[in-house]
Amino acid sequence: MTLLHMFLLFPCFKHAMRHKLQKLLAFMCLCLWWSTCIHVEAANDSLNPGDTLNSDTGTLCSKKSKYCLDLPSSNVDDNQYLVVSTVNKNIVVWTSDVNQPVHGDSAVLSLNRSGVLKIESERGKPIILYSPPQPINNTKATLLDTGNFVLQQLHPNGTNTLLWQSFDYPIDTLIPTMKLGVNHKTGHHWLLVSSLANTLGTPGAFSLEWKPVGQELIIRRRGKVCWKSGKLRNNRFEHIPEDAQRRLNYTIVSNGDENSFSFITTNEEPDIMWIFSETGQISDGKGYVARADLCYGYNTDGGCQRWQDIPKCRNPGDVFQKKTGYFNYQNTSIEGNISYGYSDCEANCWSNCNCTAFREMYSNGTGCIFFHWISADNYTFDSTGENFYLLVNMLTNHKGTRKWIWIGAVAATALLAICLFTICLALKKRKFVFQEKKRQRMVMKMVHLATCSRSSAMEDFEVDLKKGNGLKLFNYTSVMAATNGFSPENKLGQGGFGPVYKGILPTGQEIAVKRLSKTSGQGIVEFKNELTLICELQHMNLVQLLGCCIDEEERILIYEYMSNKSLDFYLFDCTRGKLLDWKKRFKIIEGISQGLLYLHKYSRLKIIHRDLKGSNILLDENMNPKISDFGMARIFTQESVSNTNRIVGTHGYMSPEYMMEGVFSTKSDVYSFGVLLLEIVSGRRSLGCYGVDRPLNLIGHTWELWKDGASLELVDPSINKSFDPEEVQRCIHIGLLCVQHYADDRPTMSDIVSMLTNKSAIVSLPERPAFYVGRKIIHDELSSKGFCTDSTIEIAASTVEITSSTIDMTDS
Numbered sequence: 001m002t003l004l005h006m007f008l009l010f011p012c013f014k015h016a017m018r019h020k021l022q023k024l025l026a027f028m029c030l031c032l033w034w035s036t037c038i039h040v041e042a043a044n045d046s047l048n049p050g051d052t053l054n055s056d057t058g059t060l061c062s063k064k065s066k067y068c069l070d071l072p073s074s075n076v077d078d079n080q081y082l083v084v085s086t087v088n089k090n091i092v093v094w095t096s097d098v099n100q101p102v103h104g105d106s107a108v109l110s111l112n113r114s115g116v117l118k119i120e121s122e123r124g125k126p127i128i129l130y131s132p133p134q135p136i137n138n139t140k141a142t143l144l145d146t147g148n149f150v151l152q153q154l155h156p157n158g159t160n161t162l163l164w165q166s167f168d169y170p171i172d173t174l175i176p177t178m179k180l181g182v183n184h185k186t187g188h189h190w191l192l193v194s195s196l197a198n199t200l201g202t203p204g205a206f207s208l209e210w211k212p213v214g215q216e217l218i219i220r221r222r223g224k225v226c227w228k229s230g231k232l233r234n235n236r237f238e239h240i241p242e243d244a245q246r247r248l249n250y251t252i253v254s255n256g257d258e259n260s261f262s263f264i265t266t267n268e269e270p271d272i273m274w275i276f277s278e279t280g281q282i283s284d285g286k287g288y289v290a291r292a293d294l295c296y297g298y299n300t301d302g303g304c305q306r307w308q309d310i311p312k313c314r315n316p317g318d319v320f321q322k323k324t325g326y327f328n329y330q331n332t333s334i335e336g337n338i339s340y341g342y343s344d345c346e347a348n349c350w351s352n353c354n355c356t357a358f359r360e361m362y363s364n365g366t367g368c369i370f371f372h373w374i375s376a377d378n379y380t381f382d383s384t385g386e387n388f389y390l391l392v393n394m395l396t397n398h399k400g401t402r403k404w405i406w407i408g409a410v411a412a413t414a415l416l417a418i419c420l421f422t423i424c425l426a427l428k429k430r431k432f433v434f435q436e437k438k439r440q441r442m443v444m445k446m447v448h449l450a451t452c453s454r455s456s457a458m459e460d461f462e463v464d465l466k467k468g469n470g471l472k473l474f475n476y477t478s479v480m481a482a483t484n485g486f487s488p489e490n491k492l493g494q495g496g497f498g499p500v501y502k503g504i505l506p507t508g509q510e511i512a513v514k515r516l517s518k519t520s521g522q523g524i525v526e527f528k529n530e531l532t533l534i535c536e537l538q539h540m541n542l543v544q545l546l547g548c549c550i551d552e553e554e555r556i557l558i559y560e561y562m563s564n565k566s567l568d569f570y571l572f573d574c575t576r577g578k579l580l581d582w583k584k585r586f587k588i589i590e591g592i593s594q595g596l597l598y599l600h601k602y603s604r605l606k607i608i609h610r611d612l613k614g615s616n617i618l619l620d621e622n623m624n625p626k627i628s629d630f631g632m633a634r635i636f637t638q639e640s641v642s643n644t645n646r647i648v649g650t651h652g653y654m655s656p657e658y659m660m661e662g663v664f665s666t667k668s669d670v671y672s673f674g675v676l677l678l679e680i681v682s683g684r685r686s687l688g689c690y691g692v693d694r695p696l697n698l699i700g701h702t703w704e705l706w707k708d709g710a711s712l713e714l715v716d717p718s719i720n721k722s723f724d725p726e727e728v729q730r731c732i733h734i735g736l737l738c739v740q741h742y743a744d745d746r747p748t749m750s751d752i753v754s755m756l757t758n759k760s761a762i763v764s765l766p767e768r769p770a771f772y773v774g775r776k777i778i779h780d781e782l783s784s785k786g787f788c789t790d791s792t793i794e795i796a797a798s799t800v801e802i803t804s805s806t807i808d809m810t811d812s
């Protein structure tokens with residue numbers, strides 16, 4: 001009857017809770033069978049050294065009997081876990097690792113006299129929850145009234161040390177005082193992970209995390225942010241309904257030890273808990289806290305995040321609706337993978353334009369069946385039928401809205417056409433007045449520098465920062481302390497705009513500190529640009545900015561530290577080059593292409609990097625590449641943009657149209673990517689000189705080899721023979737496609753990503769590339785060096801600024 005109550009009280013709760021209730025129904029039956037649950041209240045709340053607990057010797061219950069911990073007997077289910085649940089509501093709030101189920105009948109939880117807390121059972125290896133480095137005998141494991149199961153060391157002076165706690169390993173339920181965030185002392189992250197399907201405990205698609213930078217809660221779906229709570233103001237998150245927040249007090253901790261979020265219930269009512277369902281909903285038993293299931297990528301309602309990669313066939317208003325009944329035909333395809341849950345099926349159906357409905361395949365909620373080309377017309381309602389999720393459009397029901405959308409679309413198209421026409425005209429005209437404009441621009445720039453006082457720009461900027469774009473402001477003394485006063489031993493290298501130092505924060509976190517030199521070309525504009533750009537960007541192949549520091553004339557950027565330096569450090573050195581075998585190099589190429597694709601296409605802002613080169617590709621401890629140095633990146637809104645200020649970039653990586661006309665587009669980055677790709681394959685610098693009978697640069701050399709069908713000769717001898725010739729050839733082919741003279745001929749980053757993985761995606765042959773012949777000055781230095789250059793010779797790898805008079809081309 002209690003269960004019936006629960007179903008009636010929380011109808012929306014039903015879905016998420018069903019599996020827990022099933023387990024607990026059985027658990028309650030057991031309780032009833034023992035005729036009373038009262039003896040539970042008299043139970044111990046702790047284990048002392050030598051104590052054991054099994055499904056017969058009962059349970060531990062917290063002092064006020066709010067929560068109990070037990071090992072349910074195998075009568076209930078084959079796979080069992082150590083479980084903490086509420087006494088009266090019967091909600092599971094914590095289980096031991098779901099990937100390591102135990103055999104309920106034989107399982108024993110014990111705390112032994114060496115301080116080892118473990119679960120042993122007939123099946124499998126013992127699960128060690130905690131094992132101290134040295135045996136300790138003065139320990140105690142206690143289930144607290146918060147629901148936290150803690151193991152403590154008791155000192156003779158009456159104080160305790162926390163050794164282990166269940167709150168460090170949350171499952172899919174957040175209860176008061178349980179934390180989300182990160183513990184800097186241990187590096188441990190606290191996050192909730194939804195289950196794969198409602199009958200399973202296995203981790204699924206969604207995670208709920210606390211983002212210290214930006215101070216907000218986020219939900220990720222398979223790693224991709226799909227929902228954000230918005231910033232916390234006056235104890236309220238913008239995108240969480242008022243009803244769900246009224247009785248909560250949030251606690252945000254942000255110090256050297258941790259960055260965390262937790263909440264408490266502000267009145268004496270039973271604890272509120274947030275339960276995270278497999279569909280991405282968070283409910284608190286009365287209503288919803290967050291609905292990531294409504295985030296389809298086209299909307300921003302209720303905290304949803306917009307995505308760039310929505311399939312063309314999906315429209316605003318498209319949602320999957322649950323239906324019960326039958327389709328009168330079966331044109332289906334199947335995804336039998338049992339690691340797919342509801343939301344993975346949904347995501348797959350959403351991105352396949354043929355798919356218009358889906359359902360789960362197995363009764364435990366895993367696997368998918370997709371229905372192709374069916375609509376509501378092909379379906380008959382039947383309450384005894386199967387559950388389906390059918391794609392419907394919420395907006396088609398409102399004909400009025402539709403009409404206005406149409407009118408809006410037509411008007412917008414017309415406007416766009418007019419704009420494009422005007423731009424075309426302007427561009428045409430521009431060509432003629434190009435030289436004139438350039439001179440004017442120089443003058444404008446000088447005037448600007450003369451009149452725009454630095455301090456006023458600084459003030460604007462500080463205001464911007466205070467508005468809060470999620471960055472941490474470090475103070476100068478702490479940066480000094482972290483880098484040993486910018487000591488030469490800490491210097492990592494010289495970036496385009498100043499030296500970069502390694503630093504260690506008091507939390508032990510390693511950082512890279514970029515100190516912009518006062519004389520550097522990177523003015524306040526670039527500084528601000530880099531800051532605002534990069535903190536919007538989150539991708540595993542982009543370096544993460546942590547914060548900045550401004551002190552009088554000092555401008556400092558603080559990044560995550562990359563332990564393996566930059567790509568050029570390995571590439572152009574005979575011995576270090578051997579550390580990068582072909583597999584690693586290919587992985588690096590793929591990583592860079594993914595990072596660039598994100599910049600060009602999927603990030604909220606579309607970005608052109610403009611200074612892609614080996615020294616701007618940093619490598620983390622697993623040799624994953626991360627693109628850095630966004631000082632010159634630009635957000636673009638049109639296909640190609642002509643630079644209004646100045647041309648900056650690095651010789652050897654700049655595309656011809658950018659170098660000569662200052663026109664840059666995503667295709668300029670593609671060009672630089674192509675150069676970089678050839679450098680990675682060959683281990684040689686683009687500006688070196690490699691021809692036998694005439695001075696050819698790397699591109700020209702590659703082209704000649706390619707024409708002669710000898711492109712494998714390009715491969716860096718450091719790689720040895722252990723490479724896949726087909727893969728290498730594909731890379732060279734792609735590289736040559738990227739460095740073609742005309743921007744329009746070059747592939748886009750998404751073409752490149754698919755060509756890298758799929759041979760058949762390469763459809764065209766490269767044209768003769770741009771910048772064919774090497775430059776004389778450099779060739780004298782390098783021609784004798786052969787394959788790789790000594791790492792101490794640093795040539796032509798720094799960022800330069802080109803003014804109209806210094807453009808110096810030998811071939812085009």
Ligand SMILES: *[C@@H]1O[C@H](CO)[C@@H](O)[C@H](O)[C@H]1NC(C)=O
Nearest residue numbers: 042043044045046047048051
């Ligand atoms: C609590 O455990 C101790 C031994 O660990 C036992 O002697 C005592 O009877 C237990 N108390 C209850 C109420 O079960």
Ligand SMILES: *[C@@H]1O[C@H](CO)[C@@H](O)[C@H](O)[C@H]1NC(C)=O
Nearest residue numbers: 112113114115116118126131
């Ligand atoms: C406690 O358990 C650990 C791990 O199983 C074992 O190595 C140790 O000997 C045990 N200590 C005692 C006193 O039984």
Ligand SMILES: *[C@@H]1O[C@H](CO)[C@@H](O)[C@H](O)[C@H]1NC(C)=O
Nearest residue numbers: 049113114135136137138139
């Ligand atoms: C616990 O360890 C201390 C020393 O570490 C020892 O003096 C004491 O006798 C031990 N107590 C038990 C019950 O083993």
Ligand SMILES: *[C@@H]1O[C@H](CO)[C@@H](O)[C@H](O)[C@H]1NC(C)=O
Nearest residue numbers: 154155156157158159160161
């Ligand atoms: C109590 O003793 C432990 C270890 O013996 C020590 O680490 C801790 O600082 C002591 N606490 C106090 C308040 O003296």
Ligand SMILES: *[C@@H]1O[C@H](CO)[C@@H](O)[C@H](O)[C@H]1NC(C)=O
Nearest residue numbers: 235248249250264265266267
């Ligand atoms: C909740 O927070 C407010 C403001 O921080 C505080 O005044 C109030 O006492 C808190 N309530 C409880 C129950 O902790």
Ligand SMILES: *[C@@H]1O[C@H](CO)[C@@H](O)[C@H](O)[C@H]1NC(C)=O
Nearest residue numbers: 329330331332354355372373
């Ligand atoms: C099944 O779908 C395919 C397209 O995926 C279509 O070509 C075919 O005609 C459909 N079959 C039936 C029976 O509708």
Ligand SMILES: *[C@@H]1O[C@H](CO)[C@@H](O)[C@H](O)[C@H]1NC(C)=O
Nearest residue numbers: 222335336337338339340344
């Ligand atoms: C099932 O999907 C997972 C995640 O997408 C993948 O890692 C795994 O290889 C797939 N298994 C099979 C048999 O395809």
Ligand SMILES: *[C@@H]1O[C@H](CO)[C@@H](O)[C@H](O)[C@H]1NC(C)=O
Nearest residue numbers: 333351352353354355372373
């Ligand atoms: C969709 O259907 C078309 C034929 O109607 C077929 O060519 C295509 O491969 C299908 N796409 C997917 C992803 O199933």
Ligand SMILES: *[C@@H]1O[C@H](CO)[C@@H](O)[C@H](O)[C@H]1NC(C)=O
Nearest residue numbers: 200202338362363364365366
């Ligand atoms: C779900 O059911 C399928 C088919 O019965 C089974 O292969 C799979 O192991 C089950 N998944 C889990 C996590 O139990």
Ligand SMILES: *[C@@H]1O[C@H](CO)[C@@H](O)[C@H](O)[C@H]1NC(C)=O
Nearest residue numbers: 328329331373374375377378
């Ligand atoms: C689905 O319904 C549409 C509209 O009534 C109809 O044209 C189509 O033939 C139906 N498809 C099937 C496979 O029955």
